[in-house]
Amino acid sequence: AQSVSQHNHHVILSEAASLELGCNYSYGGTVNLFWYVQYPGQHLQLLLKYFSGDPLVKGIKGFEAEFIKSKFSFNLRKPSVQWSDTAEYFCAVNAQVSGGYNKLIFGAGTRLAVHP
């Protein structure tokens, strides 16, 4: 069965520290990969996505992610976090299933707290 694993459930950083959140997926076919972010009191927002091409994708607010096919990974990075990055981050895989529809499979999420 398809699954997504996020290794860190809680991460605490100081402002200006670098961030890397791990994401691994289990699916042998063609996948599209996403990171969504949920700021406190707000709804899920798309941070970035990978469909094909350059495996290093850039998203909003200085975030980037690298797709490594051989490792089934799609880790999220940011060189210098800010207090406003405090949020919950979800990695998701969009895997086409039989019948021609697509469903998002989410990881459990990583709760990031950035201290000033």
Next chain:
Amino acid sequence: DAGVTQSPTHLIKTRGQQVTLRCSPISGHKSVSWYQQVLGQGPQFIFQYYEKEERGRGNFPDRFSARQFPNYSSELNVNALLLGDSALYLCASSWGTGTGTRDTQYFGPGTRLTVL
């Protein structure tokens, strides 16, 4: 442009009752998906509708049903509510399922359902 809207924002029901949640997709989007997000977990796929037809269903009991209207809005119905149905119910819209996976889902704010 308006994003995905959902109503109501919050709902409190008792066990055994029935509930209807509503979703309006982004203008032009023809596909609506429903997800359940239990506290501390990532969203779980419930249904996907495209052009008013059910295209996919997740691992949820028959107490869960949905439909999509000609204007592409959607309703999610849950019968015989259980305590375990307490969750945030998310609606996501996208252009359509197509035959590939290049479809990006945009989420609404969700409906917080509490079952007492």
